[in-house]
Amino acid sequence: MKGLIIWMKDGNGSDESLLDELGTEIRQRGGRVEVFHTKAAEKLGMQEDEKARSEACAMLARHGVVVIASGTGSCTVAPDEEITVREITRIELADHTSHTGFMRDLELAGLVPPPTHDVHPDEEEEILKKLRNLGYLDD
Amino acid sequence: MLVAPHGGRLIDRQYDGEAADEIIREVAESQTLTLNAREKSDLEMIGNGAMSPLEGFMCASDYHSVVDLMHLSSGPVWPLPVVFSKKPGDPDVKVGQHVGLVDDKGTVLGDMVVEDIFDADLMTEAELTLGTTDESHPGVQYLNTLSGTYIGGRIRSIRRRETEEFANYRLDPKETRVLFRAKGWRTAVAFQTRNPIHRAHEYIQKCAMEIVDGLLLHPLVGETKAGDIPADVRMKCYEVLLQDYYPSTRVVMSVFPAAMRYAGPREAVFHALLRKNYGCSHFIVGRDHAGVGNFYGTYDAQMIFDRFDADELGIVPLKFEHSFFCTKCGGMATAKTCAHDAEYKIFLAGTKVRAMLKEGKLPPPEFTRPEIAKILMEAAKGGEQ
Numbered sequence: 001m002k003g004l005i006i007w008m009k010d011g012n013g014s015d016e017s018l019l020d021e022l023g024t025e026i027r028q029r030g031g032r033v034e035v036f037h038t039k040a041a042e043k044l045g046m047q048e049d050e051k052a053r054s055e056a057c058a059m060l061a062r063h064g065v066v067v068i069a070s071g072t073g074s075c076t077v078a079p080d081e082e083i084t085v086r087e088i089t090r091i092e093l094a095d096h097t098s099h100t101g102f103m104r105d106l107e108l109a110g111l112v113p114p115p116t117h118d119v120h121p122d123e124e125e126e127i128l129k130k131l132r133n134l135g136y137l138d139d
Numbered sequence: 140m141l142v143a144p145h146g147g148r149l150i151d152r153q154y155d156g157e158a159a160d161e162i163i164r165e166v167a168e169s170q171t172l173t174l175n176a177r178e179k180s181d182l183e184m185i186g187n188g189a190m191s192p193l194e195g196f197m198c199a200s201d202y203h204s205v206v207d208l209m210h211l212s213s214g215p216v217w218p219l220p221v222v223f224s225k226k227p228g229d230p231d232v233k234v235g236q237h238v239g240l241v242d243d244k245g246t247v248l249g250d251m252v253v254e255d256i257f258d259a260d261l262m263t264e265a266e267l268t269l270g271t272t273d274e275s276h277p278g279v280q281y282l283n284t285l286s287g288t289y290i291g292g293r294i295r296s297i298r299r300r301e302t303e304e305f306a307n308y309r310l311d312p313k314e315t316r317v318l319f320r321a322k323g324w325r326t327a328v329a330f331q332t333r334n335p336i337h338r339a340h341e342y343i344q345k346c347a348m349e350i351v352d353g354l355l356l357h358p359l360v361g362e363t364k365a366g367d368i369p370a371d372v373r374m375k376c377y378e379v380l381l382q383d384y385y386p387s388t389r390v391v392m393s394v395f396p397a398a399m400r401y402a403g404p405r406e407a408v409f410h411a412l413l414r415k416n417y418g419c420s421h422f423i424v425g426r427d428h429a430g431v432g433n434f435y436g437t438y439d440a441q442m443i444f445d446r447f448d449a450d451e452l453g454i455v456p457l458k459f460e461h462s463f464f465c466t467k468c469g470g471m472a473t474a475k476t477c478a479h480d481a482e483y484k485i486f487l488a489g490t491k492v493r494a495m496l497k498e499g500k501l502p503p504p505e506f507t508r509p510e511i512a513k514i515l516m517e518a519a520k521g522g523e524q
Contacts, residue, residue, distance in 0.1 A: 114147040127317040
C-alpha cells in the first residue's frame with residue numbers, strides 16, 4: 001500500500017484524541033499506522049517546526065505507513081510516487097458524515113484497507129438487543 | 140472473521156425514525172415515481188445492503204455492463220439488472236431531480252436523485268439475462284409489462300417495520316452478520332428456497348452443515364409466480380421442521396425479501412452474492428436453481444459459477460445433485476453416493492405431490508416428513524375452497 005500522510009491542518013494540540021480515534025479505526029482495518037503526537041514532536045524538538053514535522057511524517061510514510069499528524073497550517077511535504085498527502089480539518093474529522101466520506105475516499109483510492117467491521121459498535125449493541133427480543137439469541 | 144460484503148463495503152441507505160420522517164417531508168415537495176412489486180423488493184434490498192455494492196437503481200453504464208458482461212462497470216461480478224422502469228402514469232423527470240418513490244397506494248418508501256434516464260432493448264435484455272424471449276417465461280412476461288425506459292440513481296429507503304410481512308423473521312444483512320458473530324460462526328451456508336422443504340432439501344442442508352458453522356435458512360418471500368406455494372404456508376413448514384429436526388444453535392431462519400426473476404443460472408449467482416452480503420461464506424446450489432419449466436438445463440445454475448474466479452465471487456457454491464431416498468441404502472443419497480437402480484429410489488415430481496395432497500393422500504415419509512405433508516395438505520384443501 002502506498003504511504004499516506006493524513007494531516008489535520010487546523011490542529012491546536014488539544015484535539016489529539018481525534019487523531020488517535022482515526023488511527024485506531026485504520027489500525028482495526030489492518031493498516032499500519034503511526035500517530036505523530038505533539039509530545040513526540042516536542043521530544044524531537046520539532047513542536048514549533050512544522051516543516052521538520054512534515055518531513056518526519058514523510059520519512060515514515062515512505063515505508064508504507066499511514067502517518068497521522070496535525071499542524072496549524074498545511075503539510076509542507078509534496079506528494080510523490082511513494083506518498084500521498086490528504087488534509088482534513090478538525091470539524092470534518094469530528095463530523096460523522098464527512099469523516100465517513102473521507103475514509104471512503106481513502107479506501108477507494110487504495111490508501112487504507114476497507115473496513116473489517118460492517119456495523120458500527122454503537123449500532124451493534126442495538127442489533128444485539130433486537131436479536132434477543134426476537135428470540136435469535138438468549139438473554 | 141466473516142466473509143466481506145460484495146464490493147468490500149456493506150451499503151446502508153435505509154432509514155427509520157426521524158431520518159425517515161425527514162425523507163417523507165422532502166418527498167412531499169417532490170414528484171413521485173411508483174414502484175412495482177419487484178422494484179419495491181429491490182429498493183428494500185439496496186437500502187439494507189443486501190445488494191451491496193449497489194447504492195441505487197442502475198444507470199445505463201452498469202445496466203449494459205451487467206446485461207452484456209455480468210459485471211458492474213466498476214468491476215464486481217453482478218449478473219442481473221436492478222432497474223427502475225418508468226410507468227405510464229409517472230411524471231416526466233429530469234437528470235438531477237429529486238423524486239419520491241412510492242408504492243401503488245402512495246406510501247412513501249424512499250427517494251432517489253435521478254442520475255440517468257435511458258431506453259433499453261427489453262428483448263435483448265431477456266435474451267441475455269433469461270436466455271429466452273419466449274413469452275411463456277415469467278421473466279419475459281414481466282419485461283413485456285415494462286415501458287423500456289429505465290430511470291437510474293442513488294436511493295434512500297425507509298424501513299417500515301410495522302407493515303412488513305414476517306416482521307419477526309426480517310433480518311437485514313448487518314443484523315445477520317452481528318448474529319453470526321454472536322453465535323461464534325465464522326462460516327455459514329445459505330439455503331435459498333421458494334418451496335416447502337422435503338427430505339431431499341433437508342438432506343443437502345445437513346450435508347452442508349457438516350462443513351460450516353451454521354445454516355441460514357433463507358426462504359424467499361418477495362413476489363413469486365402464480366402456482367408457487369404461498370410464503371406463509373412455507374414458513375409454517377420450516378418452523379415445524381426446525382423445531383423437531385435441526386439443532387437450534389446451528390440454524391438461523393430469516394426471510395429473504397427478494398422477488399423471483401426465474402432467471403435460472405444468472406439468478407443463482409445473484410442469490411449467492413446477496414447471501415454473501417448477509418455474511419454467508421457458502422451457498423447451496425441445487426438442481427435447476429431459480430429455474431422455471433424447461434428453460435434451463437438441470438445443472439446450468441451450477442456450471443455458471445465456473446465462469447468466475449473464486450476471488451471475484453467471494454462465496455463458495457456448494458453444488459448438490461438431485462437427492463432421493465434409496466430403499467436399498469436405507470437413507471438419503473445422490474447419484475454421487477448411490478449406484479442402485481431407479482426402482483429403489485423414492486422420488487415424486489412436484490405435480491404428483493400436489494395432486495396427492497389435494498386428494499388428501501400423504502406422500503411417503505421418505506419423501507416428505509408427515510408434519511410437513513399435513514400442513515401442505517391443509518393448505519391445498521384451503522386453496523381449493
